[in-house]
Amino acid sequence: MATGRIVIDAERCKGCELCRPACPQDVIKLANTLNAKGYRAAVYVDLEHECTGCALCAVVCPDGCITVFRDIPQKNKKQPREMMAHV
Ligand code: SF4
Numbered sequence: 001m002a003t004g005r006i007v008i009d010a011e012r013c014k015g016c017e018l019c020r021p022a023c024p025q026d027v028i029k030l031a032n033t034l035n036a037k038g039y040r041a042a043v044y045v046d047l048e049h050e051c052t053g054c055a056l057c058a059v060v061c062p063d064g065c066i067t068v069f070r071d072i073p074q075k076n077k078k079q080p081r082e083m084m085a086h087v
């Protein structure tokens with residue numbers, strides 16, 4: 001299965017939660033603290049490395065706060081190459 005990771009711009013996030021149910025891997029939570037704008041921002045919690053890089057979270061985010069990185073398997077290299085997905 002494909003693997004990936006995301007980076008959430010917590011200071012731009014308004015805590016609308018649209019990304020949370022959109023994630024099939026359930027690796028997006030809401031922070032317990034507030035960002036500078038007073039919102040509980042989305043946070044990426046993926047201890048088991050379950051993110052597939054599907055980008056559904058980034059597609060539904062109305063503010064473009066989520067950047068997705070997707071691993072691309074390389075035939076002759078031990079480390080996969082990483083590609084940033086533009087949504
Ligand atoms: S890229 Fe897909 S699997 Fe990864 S956090 Fe976003 S919705 Fe979840």
Ligand code: SF4
Pocket residue numbers: 008012013014015016017018019020041042060061062063064065066
């Ligand atoms: S969809 Fe975007 S703005 Fe809404 S909680 Fe997720 S990251 Fe924040």
